[in-house]
Amino acid sequence: MTAIVSSHPATEHEGLNRVSNGLGFITNHIHNSRLVYAGVLAAIVVLANAWIEPSGLGAWLALWAIVFAVAALLTPSSKNHPGVIEQWLQSQRNARANEQMWQLAMSDHRVMADLLAAHNSHR
Incomplete structure (x- = not known):
């Protein structure tokens, strides 16, 4: 066996x-x-x-x-100008993606270092 x-x-x-x-x-x-x-x-x-x-x-x-x-x-009025509902849904998707990235950064120090470097270079 x-x-x-x-x-x-x-x-x-x-x-x-x-x-x-x-x-x-x-x-x-x-x-x-x-x-x-x-x-x-x-x-x-x-x-x-x-x-x-x-x-x-x-x-x-x-x-x-x-x-x-x-x-x-x-x-939506056109591809470049989405409707109100589409804009809201896109903001929800962006918030979800940001939360996932933050959770990943909290568990991986390399991702956190990259985020901090990008934030500091943006200033």
Whole structure:
């Protein structure tokens, strides 16, 4: 009988890493899809229609004001000028990346030295 003994037990679950990387990939590609923007906008229109129960001109005007406001927030104006939601999501991604870099710097003195050198050279 053969037994394999590892002196370095795994600190992370490989299957969980694959699932999380896959979800991140899907999220990044879905996030940039115009079809997703259209689907979210359509869902909001349906919810607004059910909520307002349009029966008069004022209700229809309110419904379309909501539709155009959501469209303005969701859709980017161009590749160089992202929408409000995209800007917020980018700031969240940047904050997450900064936190990960800081955690790495706290555990590795070489990374911390590089960060301090970059900070001092920037002054």
